[in-house]
Amino acid sequence: MAEQLHQNHRERVLEKFRRFGLDVFSDHEVLELLLFFAIPRVDTNPTAHRLLARFGSLHAVLEAPVEQLCEVQGIGPRSADLLKLSFAMCARYQQDVAKSERHSDKLNSYEKIGEYFVPQFAGEQDEVLLAAYLDGAGRVIKCEEVARGGHAHVPVDAYKIASGALICHAAGVAVAHNHPNGTATPSEADMLATRRLEQTLTGLGLQLVDHCVVARGKYVSICKLRTGQIGQRR
Template sequence: MADQLHTHHRQRVLERFRRFGLAAFADHEVLELLLFFAIPRADTNGTAHRLLERFGSLHAVLEAPAAQLQQVEGIGPRAADLLTLCFALVSRYQMDVDRMEQYSEPLNNAERIGAYFIPQLQTEREEVLLAAYLDGAGRVIKCEEVARGGRSHVQVDPYKIASGALFCQAAGVAIAHNHPNGAARPSEQDLRVTAELESALRGLGIELVDHCIVARDKFCSVKRIRAAQQYIPITRR
């Protein structure tokens, strides 16, 4: 009977979270909910109150070392690990947000796209393909490494890039790869792959904003080359 009561109570708490989020929860209820995932059957409400009494606030609980957390009745190694993981995750989240905000300007022209990709590719000794998924304003939603090859070739998988764009609900994609031992100039294969990817994305209603090729501190825009039918190296200043 006690197990059934705990189960029904947990279901109600979880349903309240799904409907209203944490805004509908007091601090002890936030801890109670969190501890559901580390303490399978026991009543975590009392443990949550004891944590707040011991440390004084929600943030102090999350910042507390695992050894101190385990001094509280009801907190074992698994629960302590979960609480410290949550704090570490918040820190990691903020670091990631800060990193992305460094590139808050929209990638809506060749110079900005080149400036975005050069620092990520100029020291690579192998060819690496990156894809930046963009929102409707050209801001980066996510940037990921799509492929890594040898010193003179990297395989482009249009399906993988299209899948990544759909997953991010992106409006556009900017891709880039490097020529470690070459010039910032597209090969015939680069031009062909660009056209194939552009066609695949267009069929999904997604724009291929540009394909950037990086060689040390220089880059070229395949889109610009195709439009002007000439190559002009651009040196980042």
């Protein structure tokens, strides 16, 4: 019975985290939750309190050497390793975010979008449709091939593109396709497909940032063209 009550307590704590995140947790509750994954079938709440009493704060617990952590009652090598791994993951996360901020492509202008896509079509003999899923700042979260057609046509599957954007939690999408045997001038079918794609994305709260047509190292921005400007780079 006691074990069942303890299991129910763990499930309640986990459900609380799933619903609200860590913002509603006190520091000892954060440690209690984390220790669930290293210490099965034992109440980790007293251990969490002992850690904070020994080291004084959550960050000090995570920064403590393994040897000192293991001196706390209830903490063994596995628990200490988990605490150190959590701290290391936080550092790695911050490094990765900083790296992304420095190096990630920001597709926040028609020119940058064109320059981003043009090299990706080099040597292509088929028409290919690419979609770049963007965050709110225009950084590329992911770029993927959405469809591949023949020499003169590639389908623009608006729902597939929208699904990819939602999976990536994107704020916007930039798409591009090539005309391997022609010019970068958009066809009427390209213009219509762009309107349909834009309507689908808008209905889901997403932005179509641009649709580029690429041919022979040049590009035309359909979205820029629709504003009455010349979208071709020479």
